[in-house]
Amino acid sequence: MSYSEKVMEHFSNPRNMGEIENPSGVGTVGNAQCGDIMRVYLDINDGIVNDVKFKTFGCAAAVATSSMATELVKGKTIEEALKVTNAAVCDALDGLPQVKVHCSLLAEEAIHAALWDYAQKEGIAIEGLEPPKSDIHEEEEEEEAY
Numbered sequence: 001m002s003y004s005e006k007v008m009e010h011f012s013n014p015r016n017m018g019e020i021e022n023p024s025g026v027g028t029v030g031n032a033q034c035g036d037i038m039r040v041y042l043d044i045n046d047g048i049v050n051d052v053k054f055k056t057f058g059c060a061a062a063v064a065t066s067s068m069a070t071e072l073v074k075g076k077t078i079e080e081a082l083k084v085t086n087a088a089v090c091d092a093l094d095g096l097p098q099v100k101v102h103c104s105l106l107a108e109e110a111i112h113a114a115l116w117d118y119a120q121k122e123g124i125a126i127e128g129l130e131p132p133k134s135d136i137h138e139e140e141e142e143e144e145a146y
């Protein structure tokens with residue numbers, strides 16, 4: 001198994017790692033195959049993703065794909081951000097080893113979960129956006145409250 005130069009570069013120097021205070025939306029998802037976790041924060045203004053950050057307990061491929069995915073959604077409209085699929089992210093990274101493709105799903109799912117959170121808070125519907133399958137954010141917050 002070998003990683004492309006782009007994957008190595010994004011893993012060594014990840015873009016948009018961190019968190020956003022008072023984000024417009026937050027999404028946290030887990031990967032059923034490995035148990036790794038990804039959280040994405042979005043700052044949205046006038047339908048544009050002004051800023052995006054991620055935090056992960058994931059592997060090298062998860063870090064690299066999140067770095068690339070966040071670069072691809074930054075500055076985009078919500079509709080454009082929705083089209084940033086894991087396949088698009090893998091392409092932008094010159095591919096991932098087959099066994100690591102599932103890792104790239106984390107970024108896509110966390111972005112979608114954060115958009116869902118934003119839509120819920122704003123009371124709006126985003127066309128084509130499905131409710132997150134595994135948004136574990138609320139559960140975690142409850143735990144933190146104890």
Ligand code: FES
Pocket residue numbers: 031034035036058059060061062100102103106
């Ligand atoms: Fe878990 Fe890659 S092995 S995200």
